[in-house]
Amino acid sequence: MPGSDLIRRAFLVGALICAPAILCAEAPRRVVSMNLCTDQLAMLLAAPGQLVSVSNLASDPRSSAMADRARDFPANQGRAEEVYLMQPDLVLAGTYTARASVAMLERLGVRVVTFDLTTRLEDVPGQIVQMGDLLGRPEQAAALAATYTADLKAFQDTVARTPSAALYAANGYTTGAQSLSGQILLTAGFANVATEAGYAFGGMMPLEVLVMKAPEAVITSRPYPGATNAEAVMHHPALRAVQDSRARGSLADSDWVCGTPYILRAVADMAALRRRLTTGAP
Amino acid sequence: MMTLTRLLATLVGVLFVAALVIGPAGTGPVASLRALILGDGGPLTLVMREIRLPRALLAAMIGAALGLAGAAMQGFLRNPLADPGLIGVSGSAALGAVIALQTGVATMTAFALPVSALAGALIGVLLVLLLAGPRGGSLTLILAGIAISALAGALTSLVLNLSPNPFAANEIVFWMMGSLADRSMTHVWIALPLIVLGSAMLLSLGRGLDALTLGEDAAQAMGINLARLQLTLILGTAAVVGASTAVAGAIGFIGLVVPHVLRGFVGARPGRLLPASALGGAVMLLAADIAVRMILPERNLKLGVLTALVGAPLFLHLIYRTRRAIA
Numbered sequence: 001m002p003g004s005d006l007i008r009r010a011f012l013v014g015a016l017i018c019a020p021a022i023l024c025a026e027a028p029r030r031v032v033s034m035n036l037c038t039d040q041l042a043m044l045l046a047a048p049g050q051l052v053s054v055s056n057l058a059s060d061p062r063s064s065a066m067a068d069r070a071r072d073f074p075a076n077q078g079r080a081e082e083v084y085l086m087q088p089d090l091v092l093a094g095t096y097t098a099r100a101s102v103a104m105l106e107r108l109g110v111r112v113v114t115f116d117l118t119t120r121l122e123d124v125p126g127q128i129v130q131m132g133d134l135l136g137r138p139e140q141a142a143a144l145a146a147t148y149t150a151d152l153k154a155f156q157d158t159v160a161r162t163p164s165a166a167l168y169a170a171n172g173y174t175t176g177a178q179s180l181s182g183q184i185l186l187t188a189g190f191a192n193v194a195t196e197a198g199y200a201f202g203g204m205m206p207l208e209v210l211v212m213k214a215p216e217a218v219i220t221s222r223p224y225p226g227a228t229n230a231e232a233v234m235h236h237p238a239l240r241a242v243q244d245s246r247a248r249g250s251l252a253d254s255d256w257v258c259g260t261p262y263i264l265r266a267v268a269d270m271a272a273l274r275r276r277l278t279t280g281a282p
Numbered sequence: 283m284m285t286l287t288r289l290l291a292t293l294v295g296v297l298f299v300a301a302l303v304i305g306p307a308g309t310g311p312v313a314s315l316r317a318l319i320l321g322d323g324g325p326l327t328l329v330m331r332e333i334r335l336p337r338a339l340l341a342a343m344i345g346a347a348l349g350l351a352g353a354a355m356q357g358f359l360r361n362p363l364a365d366p367g368l369i370g371v372s373g374s375a376a377l378g379a380v381i382a383l384q385t386g387v388a389t390m391t392a393f394a395l396p397v398s399a400l401a402g403a404l405i406g407v408l409l410v411l412l413l414a415g416p417r418g419g420s421l422t423l424i425l426a427g428i429a430i431s432a433l434a435g436a437l438t439s440l441v442l443n444l445s446p447n448p449f450a451a452n453e454i455v456f457w458m459m460g461s462l463a464d465r466s467m468t469h470v471w472i473a474l475p476l477i478v479l480g481s482a483m484l485l486s487l488g489r490g491l492d493a494l495t496l497g498e499d500a501a502q503a504m505g506i507n508l509a510r511l512q513l514t515l516i517l518g519t520a521a522v523v524g525a526s527t528a529v530a531g532a533i534g535f536i537g538l539v540v541p542h543v544l545r546g547f548v549g550a551r552p553g554r555l556l557p558a559s560a561l562g563g564a565v566m567l568l569a570a571d572i573a574v575r576m577i578l579p580e581r582n583l584k585l586g587v588l589t590a591l592v593g594a595p596l597f598l599h600l601i602y603r604t605r606r607a608i609a
Contacts, residue, residue, distance in 0.1 A: 208307040212307045212329060226446045236464060237466050
């Protein structure tokens, strides 16, 4: 019967329109984020006044890609007591955010949503959409996710040669393909020597193993102020010699640690390094 | 005596070569040594010359320095419990080094780091000698050492906790336990001058320490200037412990174990014990550093863990033996 079909169709359309409308009606009004990565996703998507506080790391330019924006928000240290007193109706946390604080907030009846750690660049749109749904801003999230997906696609064309590279950070920590930073390297067209050396997820790679692998590029993390032995390994003459004979790059934690659209800046940096290596262009 | 020296020197040589050919890269010993000496311009030469050679050199140098410092302090205080690690000198040196690193003084000139550690060690030695008194009775010596170690350790932790660097706080264990992982030739050059200078000062004490075994009056009658002897001991100890700790952290018990083991072989003469303890210290630290690379190579085990596992039971034994003197 055409009439009932029309009604059914009208009901379906209504449901589709209502679904976001219901979310809009229930959108949280006081959101507190306790994790560097949820801080940045929330700042990108939240309506004015909706986000009450972000973590103190978010305003540190060494770790955050949105340090300037974050200074507009009161910072929290991720302690249950201060977060509870902000009277949030939604708390955003990461999987590894202080477990005790998160458990305490949940006991106190606060709604806490935990975001998983991103290990693949393809996971980022999902997290953007998840954040958009939570904040009642699905349209903005869909648009951001679409832009990100299109930008990512631009990097995924095949490259003629994949030079070998290694990531090397404080304490000789390296990461392989099963991590977000490893994925950045792969997407930029490098072959990661850590993966073939048996550090697919990451771990402490002894300096002599790295030197013997002799990768074409060694990408080290930028040191923090205050000298430590942990970071001294990145100034080791043996590592310098490997880098001098080949290529060196550096990674800024701010663009590398979180699954946000800013991660594509890191991919672009690495792709530029690879092009310099393979074509010899400056 | 000569056979003991020859035996210890041979052991140092054998362990030095072993330290050069053992490592996580897992290359053959012959290829490794050829790459070290002849140099093929490849990565193995880089590994041998810039990673393994400085590590082996530092193990030998620092082990010798700590063994010598222990033997000299024990000879001067006539007390087998005196060890730079136990009486807080290493801990004070670590504090000096950490202050230099965290204030940025260490980046100004290469020698700021060892000199600051030397200053820390000097304050530690002076405090211990002041607290324990000229005769260095066991009880006051150990109590003074505990207090200075605790204070220096707490201040080291405080400085590292206040650092803007997120990795600094994890470094507390390096400064308390010591490690030679990923040290370079730069560290060898930083530590070498002060270790050579301090060792020369300590080795020159042989005759004075021998005379001192007969008592202070007898030593003075034999023409030993006790004030000068004490000053040389203090400066020499501060120099070797400061330079060692600045590049490798506080490695304990070498100065306790080595003189104790060797004392019987040299007829309990402190003058002879000095060079023997230097060689013995090199043997012990080279062996310990090889062991940390063979047991749990992926966990970056600290040297102090091994030296304490050997040294602490001996320390307990020494306390048990000297308890009548303490009581």
